[in-house]
Amino acid sequence: MSASAAVTSVQPNLTNFLAASTTTPIPITPTIAATPTIPAPAIQLAAATGKPARSGASIYSVSCASCHTYGMRGAPKLTDKAAWAPRLAQPPGTLTAHVIKGLGWMPPRGTCSACSDDDIQAAVDYMVSRLPTR
Structure with missing residues (x-):
């Protein structure tokens, strides 16, 4: 057989x-347009406008929170005023420059390699704004 x-x-x-x-x-019916519209990347928008493409809070939550929420590898916790005091005592721009270049365990641009300098500044500003006032 x-x-x-x-x-x-x-x-x-x-x-x-x-x-x-x-x-x-x-019969197969297409469910998408033949030429889909693709939005411009956020980084190009940031470069064109000179403003951050995303808010500092959103950049923090995606790229910074994993270390700064728990103090991983010595990262100052988001609300630890004592840990941030010596960093904030540095000349203006130093903190942002350290994030852009990397420092200690923090890689350049933190974990946001696609962030513009303005995006990094927005994330730093957000983190500083979250410090307790007392």
Whole structure:
């Protein structure tokens, strides 16, 4: 007994199914446009406007929170005023420059390699704004 005869004897409808499926075309209706509109990347928008593409809070939540929420590898916690005091005592721009260049365990631009300098500044401003006032 051949293999095809064995299949046909076990599953007689298989042969009919295969024959029908190879001769009957199945209409396929596209569900997307032929030329989809792709939005401009946020980084290009930031470069064009000179403003951060995202808010400092959103950059923090995506790129900074994983270390600064728990103090990973010595990162100052977001609300630890004592840990931030020596950093804030540095000349203006130093804190942002350290983020852009990287410092200690923090890689350049933190974990936001696609962030512009304005995005980094927005994230730093957000973090500083979250410090307790007392």
